[in-house]
Amino acid sequence: MACESSSVKPAFLLLLCFLLGTASAQLSSTFYSTSCPKALSTIKSGVSSAVSKEARMGASLLRLHFHDCFVNGCDASVLLDDTANFTGEKTAGPNSNSLRGFDVIDTIKSQLESACPGVVSCADLVAVAARDSVVALGGPSWTVPLGRRDSTTASLSAANSNIPAPTLSLSGLISAFSNKGFTAKEMVALSGSHTIGQARCTIFRTHLYNENNINATFATSLKANCPSSGGDNNLSPLDTTSPTSFDNAYFKNLQIQKGLLHSDQELFNGGSTDAQVNTYSSNSATFMTDFANAMVKMGNLSPLTGSSGQIRKNCRKVN
Ligand code: HEM
Numbered sequence: 001m002a003c004e005s006s007s008v009k010p011a012f013l014l015l016l017c018f019l020l021g022t023a024s025a026q027l028s029s030t031f032y033s034t035s036c037p038k039a040l041s042t043i044k045s046g047v048s049s050a051v052s053k054e055a056r057m058g059a060s061l062l063r064l065h066f067h068d069c070f071v072n073g074c075d076a077s078v079l080l081d082d083t084a085n086f087t088g089e090k091t092a093g094p095n096s097n098s099l100r101g102f103d104v105i106d107t108i109k110s111q112l113e114s115a116c117p118g119v120v121s122c123a124d125l126v127a128v129a130a131r132d133s134v135v136a137l138g139g140p141s142w143t144v145p146l147g148r149r150d151s152t153t154a155s156l157s158a159a160n161s162n163i164p165a166p167t168l169s170l171s172g173l174i175s176a177f178s179n180k181g182f183t184a185k186e187m188v189a190l191s192g193s194h195t196i197g198q199a200r201c202t203i204f205r206t207h208l209y210n211e212n213n214i215n216a217t218f219a220t221s222l223k224a225n226c227p228s229s230g231g232d233n234n235l236s237p238l239d240t241t242s243p244t245s246f247d248n249a250y251f252k253n254l255q256i257q258k259g260l261l262h263s264d265q266e267l268f269n270g271g272s273t274d275a276q277v278n279t280y281s282s283n284s285a286t287f288m289t290d291f292a293n294a295m296v297k298m299g300n301l302s303p304l305t306g307s308s309g310q311i312r313k314n315c316r317k318v319n
Helices: 011-020 039-053 056-069 102-115 122-136 156-162 170-178 184-195 201-210 216-223 249-255 262-266 274-282 284-299
Strands: 198-200 235-237
Touching (some): 039 056, 039 122, 170 184, 170 262, 184 262, 184 274, 184 284, 198 201, 201 216, 201 235, 249 274
Antiparallel strands (some): 198 235
């Protein structure tokens, strides 16, 4: 609803949102300064050690934050296991057999619980881990506003409907992000996340075999690891040039039809976002700044604050 999707609200709408209890309350970068001064350093070292063991984990942790925030806000709902009362989000189409990093989050959360029991939310942990992951892979840094609390439920159906699919057209991508209050420009900047990480053959097979807007040499090399049938879980990098560096190579690839996903190549396919791709391709600093700002905005989607929700002790379970 409008309370969630618009960051600039007229006064009457602010009042209405407040009365409905969905006003986006203030987060603060100093939220844990006295209650858990080691929170940020604990998360940073946990992320660094995970990323040094496996660089892809940085990508997986970034995606975890996105899939949390786009489903009823950044409330760590994505981390909940299924219970008798609800089916969680882990088995949703976009997440199943795909989303990773839950064990890294568990490890860091147990360190946070030892240092300051019951203080640091799983939702803040995921938001900071996403930032630290981008930094660990050479990308921009930003200050993460904190004070999110954790949900006591999850929504399989919202996960299935709110996370954009790789089969979407440009207009479908624009509207999926506009539904969450983002401009097309912010959508392009956030898509630059695909400068790191991997995707499964099953996700890009149709783009590879049935679409024409893919570089022929690139397609041939992908086919070796992604047959027209079978090998569904075989992985290829989203950024063929530098898959473990957070840089602007993703946009340069799109300009030469080396986008891995159908949805990636939609951003540079003769449509309204071509110019933005050109800008980010030729100006890395602009991409980094716009990306960081859009990440802060994404992290502010409908947080639970005050006495809403809880601080989970175990990110997988409601207390
Ligand atoms: C624009 C719409 C988007 C679509 C359609 C999309 C779709 C996908 C798909 C299908 C995958 C591969 C999943 C698999 O093969 O199992 C993927 C991977 C990934 N996505 Fe997106 N995504 C989008 C936007 C974003 C955004 C906004 C972020 C972060 C802010 C993001 C971060 C990532 C990362 C880092 C990976 C690699 C994960 C890994 O290697 O574990 N994506 N995305």
